[in-house]
Amino acid sequence: MSDPILSHHQGGDSSSGGDPSVSIDASVRLPVLMLFGNALHWLLIGSLISLIASIKLSFPGFLSGVSFLGYGRLVEMARDLFLYGWASQAAIAAGIWLMARFCERPLGGVILRTLITSAVVLWNLAVLLGTLAIMAGYSTGIEWLEYPGWASAILLISFLLIGIWVVCLFDRRAGAASGARAEAALWYLVAGFCCFPWVYGTANLLLVWKPIAASAQGAVQGWFCNGFLLLWLLPVSLGALYGLLPRLHGRHLSHRNLAPLGFWLLILLGGWSGLGRLIGGPIPAWMCSAGIVAGVMLLIPVLIAVINLSASGRGSTSGPCVAAGFLGSGLSLLLAAAILGACLSLPGVSAFARFTSLTASGDLLWLFGAVSFPLFGVLYLAIPPMLGRDGWHRTLSDLHYWLAFSGLCLMSALLVLDGLVAGLALLDPVVSFLNITSFMQPFHVLECAVWLFLLLPSALIVTVHFTGALASGFLFPKK
Amino acid sequence: MHRLPTLLTGILLVFLTSWSGVVAYSALELGRLTPVPDADSGASLPPNLRGDAIAGQRVYASEGCIACHSQQVRQTSVTGTDIARGWGARPSVARDYLRDSSAFLGSVRLGQDLSNVGVRRPDAAWHYRHLYAPSLECEGSVMPSFRHLFQVCKIQGERSTEALDLQGADAPKPGYEVVPTAEAKNLVAYLLSLRQDYPLPEAPLKNGAKGAAK
Numbered sequence: 001m002s003d004p005i006l007s008h009h010q011g012g013d014s015s016s017g018g019d020p021s022v023s024i025d026a027s028v029r030l031p032v033l034m035l036f037g038n039a040l041h042w043l044l045i046g047s048l049i050s051l052i053a054s055i056k057l058s059f060p061g062f063l064s065g066v067s068f069l070g071y072g073r074l075v076e077m078a079r080d081l082f083l084y085g086w087a088s089q090a091a092i093a094a095g096i097w098l099m100a101r102f103c104e105r106p107l108g109g110v111i112l113r114t115l116i117t118s119a120v121v122l123w124n125l126a127v128l129l130g131t132l133a134i135m136a137g138y139s140t141g142i143e144w145l146e147y148p149g150w151a152s153a154i155l156l157i158s159f160l161l162i163g164i165w166v167v168c169l170f171d172r173r174a175g176a177a178s179g180a181r182a183e184a185a186l187w188y189l190v191a192g193f194c195c196f197p198w199v200y201g202t203a204n205l206l207l208v209w210k211p212i213a214a215s216a217q218g219a220v221q222g223w224f225c226n227g228f229l230l231l232w233l234l235p236v237s238l239g240a241l242y243g244l245l246p247r248l249h250g251r252h253l254s255h256r257n258l259a260p261l262g263f264w265l266l267i268l269l270g271g272w273s274g275l276g277r278l279i280g281g282p283i284p285a286w287m288c289s290a291g292i293v294a295g296v297m298l299l300i301p302v303l304i305a306v307i308n309l310s311a312s313g314r315g316s317t318s319g320p321c322v323a324a325g326f327l328g329s330g331l332s333l334l335l336a337a338a339i340l341g342a343c344l345s346l347p348g349v350s351a352f353a354r355f356t357s358l359t360a361s362g363d364l365l366w367l368f369g370a371v372s373f374p375l376f377g378v379l380y381l382a383i384p385p386m387l388g389r390d391g392w393h394r395t396l397s398d399l400h401y402w403l404a405f406s407g408l409c410l411m412s413a414l415l416v417l418d419g420l421v422a423g424l425a426l427l428d429p430v431v432s433f434l435n436i437t438s439f440m441q442p443f444h445v446l447e448c449a450v451w452l453f454l455l456l457p458s459a460l461i462v463t464v465h466f467t468g469a470l471a472s473g474f475l476f477p478k479k
Numbered sequence: 480m481h482r483l484p485t486l487l488t489g490i491l492l493v494f495l496t497s498w499s500g501v502v503a504y505s506a507l508e509l510g511r512l513t514p515v516p517d518a519d520s521g522a523s524l525p526p527n528l529r530g531d532a533i534a535g536q537r538v539y540a541s542e543g544c545i546a547c548h549s550q551q552v553r554q555t556s557v558t559g560t561d562i563a564r565g566w567g568a569r570p571s572v573a574r575d576y577l578r579d580s581s582a583f584l585g586s587v588r589l590g591q592d593l594s595n596v597g598v599r600r601p602d603a604a605w606h607y608r609h610l611y612a613p614s615l616e617c618e619g620s621v622m623p624s625f626r627h628l629f630q631v632c633k634i635q636g637e638r639s640t641e642a643l644d645l646q647g648a649d650a651p652k653p654g655y656e657v658v659p660t661a662e663a664k665n666l667v668a669y670l671l672s673l674r675q676d677y678p679l680p681e682a683p684l685k686n687g688a689k690g691a692a693k
Contacts, residue, residue: 057589060613060621067627072543134543141540141581171483182481190483191490198494202502207581214579216510218551221584223501231494260480264493271497280557281584282571283509288557290500351558355549355588426588429563433591438619 020104027106028096029386031116031162033474035093036379038124040465042085044458049078051451058444068135076146077134083144083228084155085127087371088196091236092123092162094378095189098243099166102186103173112165119161126154142207142217144225152204156197163193184259184308185243191267192235199227199271219275219283222291226274229366230298231267234334237374238266238305241327241334244377245309248324253308262304269294269301276345279354288347295345302338306331322397326377329405333369340365340416352427357443358419361412368408376404376461383465387472392464400464403457411450418443509573515680524677528578528669535669536580538662542625549585550594550673565599566592567675572682575675590622597674604644606667607659612649628663631655 053074056062063069096116100107107113130147133139139146147155170182170190203224206212212220246253253259275283275291309331340362343349353359384391391397418440425436469475480486514523539545552567561567571594576582600606608615611629613622629643631651642656651657659667678684 056623057621060623064624065626070542070625071623072546073541074543075546076543137541139541139543141536141543141545141583143545143586167483167487170486176482180481182486187480187486190486194487194490195494198498202498206502206506211580212506213510213512214576214582215512215573216505216508217576217582218573218584219505219509220502221582223497227497264489267490267493268496271494271501274497275501277586278584280553280570281551282573282575282582283505284573285554285556287501347557351553351560354553355586359586426564427558427560429560429565433564434617434619437589437621441621444621 020106021101024100024104024106025097025382025386027108027113028100030113031107031120032093032097032382033386033469034117034120035089035096036383037465037469038120039086039089039093040458040462042081042089042127044455044462046078046081046086047451047455047458049074049081051448051455053078054444054448054451058441058448067137073134073137073139076139077131079144080134080146081127081131082367084130084147085124087233087367087375088159089123089127090375090379091192091233091371092159094240094375094382095166095193095236096162097382098185098239098378099169099189102183102189102243103169103176105169105172105174107165116162116165119158122154122158122161126151126158130155140208142221144228145203145207145221149204149208152200152208156201156204159200160197163197166193183243184253184256184263185239185241187260187263188235188239188242191263192232192239195227195231195235195267195270199224199231203227215282218278218281219287222274222277223271224274225277225363227271229363229371230270230273233371234270234366235266237330237334237371240374240378241305241309241331244323244374244381245327245331248321248327254310255307258304259308262301262308265297265304266301269298273298273341273345276341276350277359279345279347279350292345292347296342299338299342302334306335321380321391322394322401323377323380325398325401326373326380329401330370330373330377333365333373333408336412337362337365337370352423353419356419356423356426357415358423361415361419364408364415365412369412373404384468387468387474389468389472392468396460396464400457400460403453403460407450407454407457411447411454414443414446414450418447512574512577514577515574517677524679525575525578525675526672526677528672531665531668532672533580533669535665535667535672536583538628538666539583539669540581542666544593545583545585545587547587547589547622548583548591548593549588550583550592551585552592552594552675561592564592567595568598569675569678569682569684571675572679574679574681593670593673594675595673597671598676601671603667603671606670607643607663608645610663610666611643611645611657615645615649625663628660628666629657630660631657 053071056071130151133148133151134146138148140148145152167190170186203220206220207217272290272294275287276295279288279291344353344358344362380397422436422440425431425439480489514525517524551571552561554570555562605616610625612624613620632655634654634656638656639658641658645657
């Protein structure tokens with residue numbers, strides 16, 4: 001039986017004429033290529049803005065006095081580009097492609113395709129206008145929700161136009177009518193696509209569109225951050241890991257009876273763990289405790305995912321492709337992110353780690369490690385066949401993988417070190433704040449260098465995809 | 480878990496726990512806190528904000544101040560360092576934010592905590608000079624300059640009373656003066672309004688701590 005995912009990549013063993021994956025790919029080709037292509041562009045632009053912000057932090061005189069290039073605005077622009085331009089968009093693309101392939105159902109109908117394609121255009125328009133609005137000083141000032149209300153409304157609407165179809169596909173999958181088991185990857189994809197509108201809609205409603213009293217906003221905002229990471233982005237990347245890793249290595253899930261427990265625990269704890277961002281803050285004490293417990297317990301679903309998948313990642317001898325590299329590292333980075341997250345939720349650690357780069361390193365590992373690496377894996381599997389290629393140039397792909405992986409490791413190590421030093425110094429009230437600031441400057445200069453380094457993998461993958469799309473005639477179809 | 484309705488119901492119910500526990504509880508309980516009367520003066524606490532301070536919150540949001548500054552003094556059960564650093568006389572509680580349109584709690588401290596900056600720095604002139612050229616007031620500060628919130632004007636007749644007292648490299652050309660725009664005035668009014676130096680039932684001030692946050 002030909003596998004619904006890998007039939008393109010094991011070219012020989014699938015019958016060439018009636019391969020259903022060809023028609024499935026053809027049906028989702030336009031939205032998936034647009035989503036992934038734009039996501040890569042936003043990733044590059046976000047990295048560039050982060051670099052400028054980082055230079056401004058090290059050398060406050062750089063581009064000084066230009067209102068729309070203020071440090072605060074740049075940081076917000078870059079973060080939202082990473083969240084909404086890159087990660088969310090790549091997750092939507094991965095979700096569409098994985099769901100269609102797993103369910104073995106093409107995206108039917110011209111109207112539906114036009115609708116989804118317009119939703120993709122709308123999404124990118126909202127990201128562009130939201131970014132420009134922050135630049136022009138219309139930020140809401142709420143972390144992770146800086147886009148003005150109208151931009152976030154467009155994002156939500158365009159997501160709904162795509163997401164409903166993805167969720168419905170679950171029931172139309174091959175074998176669904178006869179009550180066949182749905183694999184774990186599908187639960188995660190459905191959960192992610194269900195949670196996004198709920199998490200994003202609730203947070204925007206209560207914080208941006210019709211703000212509740214500010215005394216209640218802190219907890220909602222913390223809940224949103226982790227809900228966005230762990231209930232929307234992470235389930236999609238776990239869907240990719242659960243669906244692809246065992247297939248790539250030709251194995252089954254080990255201890256698969258644990259998988260449902262991991263799934264439900266993640267959905268349960270994802271939102272609660274957001275309160276761990278506010279330990280000691282102006283929320284009731286029981287909320288802090290709930291955040292601490294959830295943050296530590298989050299290790300359980302992650303460990304279950306690692307147990308389920310690690311045996312399938314071991315001892316792959318069939319020359320793993322670069323996608324397998326990204327997916328495998330994604331799993332390791334997921335474990336690293338969960339361990340760091342659990343440590344940061346401990347009150348003793350939070351006492352010095354909160355408000356330092358340690359928090360940033362935690363978010364970096366979730367967003368760029370646990371989420372982005374599996375998404376890159378999907379990208380490497382999905383895009384080349386759609387552009388009529390077997391794969392990208394092997395050396396360039398490997399180079400991208402190593403640059404991205406080493407850049408991320410460097411950045412997280414640097415941020416952890418920065419956070420430890422600053423956090424421990426802040427604990428001692430005798431050391432003045434300005435002293436700490438000047439002591440931390442070398443770290444900030446190093447961070448500039450790593451941001452510069454991180455531009456390389458982004459620029460490389462954008463170039464590779466752009467030239468690939470040009471060569472295939474996707475961008476400028478030959479008449 | 481193999482039929483869509485079952486799976487969706489399960490996700491809905493499990494998701495509802497954190498949604499109701501965190502979001503609904505916050506909106507219904509924390510959001511309905513009310514100001515309390517001050518035992519001494521009879522005024523309501525937290526104090527009402529002036530109109531220009533409310534407008535200043537908009538400037539605070541649009542300049543992205545939250546990227547570097549937090550506005551919360553943590554509970555002493557977690558760490559005493561915030562109070563020891565002089566960032567407040569008591570921990571912040573939810574009721575403190577009742578008058579704000581947005582709670583700018585913040586998650587980064589590249590700069591100092593601002594929950595009591597109005598107590599620490601009660602002088603508007605200090606804030607204007609600091610916003611215009613941070614290194615004038617804090618040698619070695621990495622805060623960016625907010626010159627775009629100021630105007631350089633030709634002195635017409637007498638020097639404006641609002642003009643900044645600047646010397647050296649930061650001073651304007653002779654015959655010119657630097658005056659704050661309305662945005663800068665609102666922002667400074669907001670910064671001066673940031674003070675949690677009053678007692679609340681759930682966050683009393685220790686004896687003699689009133690006004691001690693320096």
